[in-house]
């Protein structure tokens with residue numbers, strides 16, 4: 001089966017992990033801060049807080065921004081469920097902003113209309129979480145302007161987008177957001193097996209997230225409430241979690257980071273080949289903005305000429321022929337759990353149309369030309 005995505009692990013990656021296994025620190029050692037500095041340097045952000053997943057990073061990012069009961073958080077319905085679940089973990093309510101069909105990203109127009117209505121009803125969101133679908137940044141400049149106007153915070157869910165650029169700068173520089181979150185799950189651009197990272201330019205948010213990822217505990221002289229009892233002393237100041245990344249994971253992430261630019265370059269080349277191959281067909285791809293350099297976590301095509309049955313049969317036939325075609329994503333508001341929260345079919349029409357048309361086809365750095373040609377021929381033959 002040709003997978004839709006796959007990690008690339010080198011001998012250097014393996015050696016980096018083995019070195020940690022032979023060292024004194026399997027966790028809470030030097031590799032985590034090393035990985036954090038490497039990521040913040042790469043992105044051009046001041047601070048980075050490593051976690052055991054992007055899901056945890058999204059959770060503590062929301063908490064750090066003060067998301068709590070009676071707050072509202074908005075995200076995109078075309079995302080992995082974690083983008084929305086993080087708000088619910090904080091006891092807040094979640095709502096969605098419909099997408100732009102051409103890019104699959106949150107629609108700025110839809111966001112603006114929803115904000116106008118929310119202002120009238122006195123129910124503006126505390127945080128908006130744009131998701132950089134497939135590795136292409138959302139229109140962050142416009143979203144940031146709206147954040148100033150309507151007074152909300154921004155967490156970029158850049159789980160797909162490490163190595164991507166927006167207006168010439170790395171996604172994660174947080175020029176237009178408060179916090180950016182990355183995922184290092186093996187299907188993403190670089191991996192630490194499981195792992196995530198929250199980057200920010202705000203020292204206060206960074207400190208808060210650091211504390212929340214480790215039980216709400218600190219021994220920092222500036223943070224504790226009374227003089228230290230001695231070198232063993234620490235205080236729990238709030239209810240945190242064990243969301244720590246291990247040194248084994250950080251070492252793998254650090255080693256993978258060295259390959260990041262190369263991975264993204266190869267992903268772009270493979271994407272370009274698909275673009276050309278489908279140029280004269282009914283197979284559309286996600287429109288790329290000139291403002292963006294995508295990391296191409298996913299290659300998504302849209303089959304706008306196919307009905308539901310045909311769309312389904314394209315995916316199942318590809319799988320029968322050994323190609324792991326996929327669909328990212330089932331709109332979150334259509335998930336049974338979200339339906340129990342009051343969402344229903346028809347709430348976000350573009351997301352639902354997108355769901356009837358989108359197909360993810362294989363793209364990963366080690367994909368060889370023969371396999372790509374097989375995917376191209378198979379898909380063209382089916383559509």
Ligand SMILES: *Cc1c(COP(=O)(O)O)cnc(C)c1O
Pocket residue numbers: 052053054055056079080082083131157159160182183184185194195196
């Ligand atoms: C993968 C993913 C997540 C969750 O990442 P984990 O590291 O697996 O927790 C969150 N948001 C999006 C958009 C993702 O694709």
